[in-house]
Amino acid sequence: MSGVTVSFVSGTGPAGFGLAARFARAGDEVVIGSRALERAEEARAMVLEHVPDGRVRAALNADAASTGDIVFLTMPFQVQRESVETVAEQLAGKIVVSMSNPLSVEKGRVTVNLPEAGSLAEEVQHLVPTARVVGAFHEIHVRKFPKLDRPIDSDTIVTGDDDEAKAAVMRLCGHVDGLRAIDGGGLYNTRFVEGFVAVLISINFRYKAGTALRITGLPEGI
Amino acid sequence: MSGVTVSFVSGTGPAGFGLAARFARAGDEVVIGSRALERAEEARAMVLEHVPDGRVRAALNADAASTGDIVFLTMPFQVQRESVETVAEQLAGKIVVSMSNPLSVEKGRVTVNLPEAGSLAEEVQHLVPTARVVGAFHEIHVRKFPKLDRPIDSDTIVTGDDDEAKAAVMRLCGHVDGLRAIDGGGLYNTRFVEGFVAVLISINFRYKAGTALRITGLPEGI
DSSP states (O other): OOOOEEEEETOOSHHHHHHHHHHHHTTOEEEEEESSHHHHHHHHHHHHHHOTTOOEEEEEHHHHHHHOSEEEEOSOGGGHHHHHHHTHHHHTTSEEEEOOOOEEEETTEEEEOOOTTSSHHHHHHHHSTTSEEEEOOTTSOGGGTTOTTSOOOEEEEEEESOHHHHHHHHHHHTTSTTEEEEEOOSGGGHHHHHHHHHHHHHHHHHHTOOOEEEEESOOTTO | OOOOEEEEETOOSHHHHHHHHHHHHTTOEEEEEESSHHHHHHHHHHHHHHOTTOOEEEEEHHHHHHHOSEEEEOSOGGGHHHHHHHTHHHHTTSEEEEOOOOEEEETTEEEEOOOTTSSHHHHHHHHSTTSEEEEOOTTSOGGGTTOTTSOOOEEEEEEESOHHHHHHHHHHHTTSTTEEEEEOOSGGGHHHHHHHHHHHHHHHHHHTOOOEEEEESOOTTO
16 A cells, blocks of 8 residues: 555546556555546446456546545546646646647647647646646557556656656556656656657557657666 | 768767768768868778778768768757758758757756757758758767767667658668667657657766667567
């Protein structure tokens, strides 16, 4: 038992469900939020199918946002701004994880539309100035999260201006089998991570592969 | 013998020298360009010290640009635009490799100043519309090139809109021990690679490391 409560705003999709199940399996307390309580209940039931002894609660988004020690934003990126605005009050002072990438795929071509703030993560910071925003999980393809029988064999670059918040999220990454968290500097750097995911997706198209990222040359034990 | 002539515009620095020596060692014909012929001659002598049977010629930049089948831009990024303008005529129709990153480091903080064109590589394309511009080698720290006794254990993401030119540069990457070239899509993607290098440098600062990048999950034999 880690003693950390992890919550998900709009956590009923593959990223929210998959991460909720993985954290529940690791012993974390999990709150799955949705705009509709019955959808959150469905996602909770799915998690409990895989993790029968999981500590999982279903909640409305505002409740999820105010309950979590670490709050994940797991809505589609197109509505992240709008969703954050609706729970801005609850996110004040919280550790908030922004993991989406502002990418569109059309006819095998990826385009990136970074918001005016520079990145989706920085946009959250603008919307909720007291939030302790951390960028993470950008490199992980969304389809990998719900495949609970497989580790997530990847590095994830974690960015943020609040060192304690960043360290808390990096510890939490350690609850996901296979995943290694790497400190990627300040929140400003998130724009380059979000953009770089377009390149990873281009590589996936080109090689018909499901690639991941590994940073080599780091000291042992990172 | 590969039959490819590789030339370097402003090739007397560590990247130009290191790559020239590595390509010469692999049997490629190499032309080292400089604004001052005597500096090119010095660099040529240094290459021949390490690769006595290398086919290496010293030249003025315009001569180097017009001679190479594949032309590397190895000047400091701050003067790349200006340098390209002076040899624009010679670069017309050529395969041109842009490898610099528009990064500044101050007090351990990295900032990125992507040019209006989106990336340095795209800027070259704007300056020389007929050039077959390819982005490559961005992820390799410049200090690694001249350490000729060490392989360059890294992937490099190669971008470009001209598939033949990109393939030629990817084959050339295979002449560098340890290096693996990965097709990263069109030239547009270069902006995300150039930006992402800021994150790699931040990681190097944070962990006091000399990191490199590996893309995992690709088919065997890439």
